[in-house]
Structure formats: structure tokens, C-alpha cells
Amino acid sequence: MFRYYAWLAVRGLKRNPGLTALMVLAIGIGIGASVTTLTVLQVLSGDPLPGKSDTLFYPQIDPQDSLGYQPGEEPPDVISYLDAKNLLDARRADRQAVMTGGGAAVIPDKAGVDPYLLDLRYTSADFFAMFEVPFLHGSGWTGADDEAHARVVVISRRLNDKLFDGGNSVGRTLRLNNQDFRIVGVIDEWRPNPHFYDLNTGNYSDSEEAFIPLETAIQLEMGRNGTMNCFGEERLTPQQQLTSGSCMWLQYWVELDSAEKHKDYLNFLTSYSEEQRRLGRFERPANVRLRSLMQWLDYQKVVPEDVRLQSWTALGFLVVCIVNTVGLMLAKFLRRSNEVAVRRALGAPRTSIFFQFLLEAGVVGAAGALLGLVLSLAGLAAVRMQPVDYAELAHLNGLMFCAAVLMAVIASLVAGLLPAWQACRVPPALQLKSE
């Protein structure tokens, strides 16, 4: 019976090609727009380190003076060198890393490559293990290298390909700002999205091409990227600002493997703030936060509001398309009242008529899904051409693929319910008489 209905449904669709095309088009466009925007939203609100992210935390403390103090305010997003150093040295977390973005001129040995500016990350030894950075050759540096202000560097696969033709460059030298750095590791492809560990340098930017110890960068006065907020009356030279306790500019992350450790660390931050206050450094009451990675991304409003707004607009549009399809199906099904009346008079029960039309709606949905998928591929290609930092991440994935097909079929079945119900209520005898 199902095969017969399916055959009838396909035949039915062929009968009014214009109306059928309109319905498929409406469902297709609606699905295409929704899937495009929802894919972007899904990609942007993803977890950069699945399985690891709930053990990573971003401590915040408030070291500022009492000027401008307002109770209930959030503590600053970055911390000063002095506090970073104190927290690192206390070693209260399983792992801890301090970091900031920077840049330097790289002067390649290779003939034919001109000096150019490179994005760097200044950080400390635990960075690589904490964020599960995959290595192609070598490894990160050690805590001893941090303390010794060692001239060591970890480079990206891309930089390795560019300067060393993809060979194992561990042990070779990279010249940054007229200083020689020894390469200790080459990172494999690694692009966490969002660029969670430092949101100052672009929420979805690519990861940096080279990593060096923060202490080395400070010692060599290398240029940094990102925000710096200073407080207090003391005037400081740019170099003094870097190592002072009154200029906040560093990101700080800790790894805590259990809920208990999270509680302990939060207590530690509070007692640290109170201790600093007793010493006369902090002037405000202890104000600390210890957000997990995903909480931090949420707090920082990483997903652009425009993207959410676009998704809502597209969903609204989909609803209009569905309503439109309901109307068109109604027109199409009622047009065949005569056919229904004949079949009813010959003994077809209402349910068969109802399911036959619903099946026809399902076929429209399947065709709409196909068109919708093509349109969302085109839509995502258009998104990738946009000059935004998340552009190259916009790709259709398996989940959204299934969602698209499901959405289209459900949308068209919902759209078919009312028309199918109306159609199956056509009275048999009356129509026959009027023929």
C-alpha cells in the first residue's frame, strides 16, 4: 500500500509542476538560510578543547587601588606581572601558565625570504601540556628554561614549512629581532576555536606561529599585543610597566583536575587577595572569580551577537516559508477534491487519503531538503568569503547535515497536516453528483 501511495504522491507532484516547484523552493530557501546561520552559530559556540575544557580555569583577582571602586564590580580580565609571578610560584594548581600575545621581526636565513613580522605568544612552560598542544618534532621548554630566560622557541608547522621546508628543525636557529633562538619543538596543525586562551588578539584568530618564554620576551623588550590597564599615581616607563604590580596585561590559566581542587583554589585566591591587602598592596576587598573555560567564553561574549541575530532572522524566515507552504499545499490538495471524492466513493477510508497527502508533503520536504542543502553549501561558501576572522571555519558538518534533512521533512509534514486534513474531509457523494 505504501508503494502505491508513494507512486500516487509522486504523480500528484507532477500534476501541478508550478505549485510543486514553489513549495520546494519555499522549503529549500527557508532550510538553506537556517542551516547556514545555525552552522555558523554552532561552529562559533563550540568547545575548543573537548574533554579537557572543564579542567581549565581562568582566575581573576582585583589588585586595584580604591579610586573608582564600586562594590559588585567584576574583577579585571588580565593580571599584573607581579601577581602572575606570585600565583605561578605558589604552584597551587595541577598546571599553570601565564601568557600574552606579541610580535617580532623574523629574519630568515633562507635566501629569497625577506624579513617580516611574526605573531608570537609569550608564555610559560606548562602551556603546551595544559592545552594539549600536538607536537610534530621535539617538545615544549621546561620550567628551568623560563627561569633562565632561555632563548628557546617552539614554532608552528606552517612556519617550519616556510623557513625549513618542512624538515625537522629542532636544534636549528630562528632569528627574531636580531636575537638567536634555539628551536626546541615544532607544533603540528593546531587551531583551537575559539582562540580561547587570549581573546584580545581576535576571538577566532589562528594560533600564533611561534612561542617563546615570557621572561625572555620581557628581558629582550619585545613588542606585545593586547590590552594594558594601569592604576595608581606612579609614573612608569614602558619597561617598568611590564614587571610592575599596577599594570594588568597578562592572561593566566590554571588546570584543576577535580571539583575539590577548584574549591581549594578559589579559597587560595581569596586568601591571596586578603594577604596582599594586609601588606598594603591591594586596597579593595577580596574580589575573585574562577571561571571554567566555557564559562569564561560565555562571560566574554565570544559568539558575536550579530551571528545570533542572523540565526533568529533565518528561523523567522523559515516560519514564513512554512506558512507559505501550508497555503500552497492547501491550494494544491483542494484542487484535487474531485479525485478525492471519487476515491472516497469507491471506498477509500479518510485515513488513506490523509496519509497519501501527508506522504506527498513528505516528498516535497525531501526535495526541499535537497535544495536546502545545496543552498546552505552556497550560503556557507558566501560566509567563507566574508572578511571576518571565523570565515574559514564555516563548513557544513554531519550533525547539521542531518539536522537540515530532518528540519525540511518535519517542516513540510507540519505544513502538510492542515491541508491533508482538509482534503480528507471532502464528502464523497456530493462531488460525484456535481460531476
Add this chain to the structure above:
Amino acid sequence: MDIQPILKALRHQKTAALLIAFEIALACAIICNATFLIVSRMERSQMLSGVAESELLRIRAASLDDGEDKMARIREDIAGLRSIPGVVSVTTTQQVPFGQSSWNSGVRTAPDQKNVVVNATTYYDGGDMLSTFGLKLVAGRDFSPDEYYDFDDVASGAVTPSSIIISQTLANRLWPGEPPLNKPIYMGSSDPLRVIGVVETLVRPSIWDDSTAHDCMIFPTRGAPGTQYVLRAQGADLDGVIKSATAKLKALQPNRIVRGAETFTQLREDYFRQDRVMAVLLMTVIVALLVVTALGIVGLASFWVQRRQRHIGIRRALGATRGNILRYFQLENFLIVSSGILFGMFAAYGINAWLMQHYELPRLPLFYLPMGAAALWLLGQLSVLYPALRATRVPPATASRRA
């Protein structure tokens, strides 16, 4: 024409009429809000900068910050850039309007004030900034040559800045209704800075809140970290000037990296790119929405015409003119669309209220509603025209014989 028979006929096709009305209501609500969003984004991207954008370009060179002879090199660079044909003026600064990075400071108007009045951006004028940028002084004067100092001397405490030029919006915010000249401003320390001049408008880099976009301060400071050059060229092709300026900087110091040069038109375009992308996207949605709605009306109205062929034929036989038939369908569409618009307006306000709550958008101005209504009435009439014209062609005799 009598509305009564139309309403009676509509009662026989309630479902279809309600569907169209519902579709119109949704379209009305979405279109009003989307148009409002587009207009606000477009307005935002037209934000005043206060500078002579069409004549300006900026150049950033990398090794500018290092070395002992920094100030001498900057002077040399300025002289070199000035000698380029078409360049009328050159200044240095550490940030530019519509740039991505900015220096900011909390501002107070009394030394013992506990809270900052406003957070304003800080431009460092390395000489001739007002004339190069094309800023208009509305009160006071420009910096005199002896007022300029080097950044390093301020940082080390050897010099204490004392004069400052501010924007009119900042002046209004700090001292509403009072003349700002000679008034003191306090930043980090308790040393006052005196306002010596007020410029009409100047926009800040990296605007995070549009209402404070024009709160600016200008200091007579040379050689700050991040120093870049801004060139004003008149009667010359800016792209050509960029090429010669880049070549000139390279010639003056061969191993330096010129990080990029762009015109201010380009800077503005880059800065508001996201807004434009959003506007284009919303426009696409509106067009698609109008097309889908129109096609829906055409489809349903054609169906009605087909179903009512006998009805039309009888009326024609009884003496109704083609014009009567056409107006019948147009009036019918007008009634359905109007009821849709009525609900659409409430929905538009509801959506706007939700957007205001979640996306900090302003209230939808009332005039968007009649405009949206007019657009949908027009759309309805245009879409029903083709089916209605087909209805007028139903021949009276055949129609009454058939069916």
C-alpha cells in the same frame, strides 16, 4: 463596491485567507525590524570622524620603536615623507580614527574625585596633528611648538604635561553648559592638565560604545610606542603616494619592515565591515521574504480564481464588468492583507521589545510601521494582479455552462 459579498465569500475559504493574513503578519513584523536594523547599521557606518578622510593615509613601520636615535629617525622620516610630491603635511601619532588599537584613560575634573567622570581616548600629537587631520578648532588654540615633549621624558618623570586639547563632546560631558577653556582635567596623578583648545569632532579608535565614540583628548607628545605616520595629500593619487612613501621609508632605513599603509577611506571601510555584512544579509532576507510572500499570494489567488470560475462567470453573465471582477479580487486581497498588517504591527513591537531586551537595541520608531504596511499593501496588490486579470478573462457564457 460593496464589501459585504466579499466578506461572505471569504467565510467559505477561512483557512486560506487566515494563512495569507498570518504570513503577512509575520512578514510585516520581520521586515519592520530588519529594516530598522539595516538603517541603524548604515547610520553607524556613516559616523563622523572629524578628519579629512579623503586626503589622509597612514603608514606603520616596524623598527620605529627600538634604538637610541628614535627621535632623530622620526624627524628624518617626517622630512622624507614631506618631500613626496602631493604631500602637504605629515604628523605622527600612536593611534588613528577607526584604528583597532587605542590608548584610553579615566578622566576626573577634581583631584579628590573618587570616581572617573568618563573614559576618554588619548591621541598623541607628534606635531601638526590638527592641520594634518583637518580638525576644526571651535575654541582656544592649537599647541605652540614649545609645548611638545617626548614620550620617554614623561614616562621617566622628567616632564609633567600641562596642556591638552579635547573634543567638544568630551567638553560637554565634563562641564555641561560651561566654557571648557582653562578648566583642569585629572588623569592618574594629581597634576592638573589645562584645556587650551576644543575641536569640533574627532572619533576614537576601537569604539566599544557608540555613545562615547567622540570622547577624545589630544596631547602634544612625540615618540610614543606604536608611533605611526599620517600623511595628508592634496591633488595626488593616494595609492601613488602610498607607494612612494613606502619606498621612501625603506630607502631611509633599508632593514625596516613597513607594516602596511592604508587610506582613511579603507580604514573606515574595514572598521564598519561587519555592519555592512549584516546590512547586506538582512536585505537579502527581506527580498527573499517579499518574494516568498508574493509567490504564496499568487499561488493561492490563482487557486481561488480557478475554484470560483462558475461564480465569476455567473456574475459576468449578470452584467458585472471586467473592472468589477478585477476590483473584487483586489479589494479582497486588501482586506486580507490589512488584517495581517494589523497583527503584524503588534508582532513587530513584540519582536522589537525582545530585541531591546537581549541585544540592547533602541525602540523601533513608529514610522516604520506605516512604511512596512504600505510596502505589504503594494506587494499584495501586485501579487494578486495576475490571478485577478486571469479572472476577468473568464467568459460569461462558458463559465456558467461548465461545471
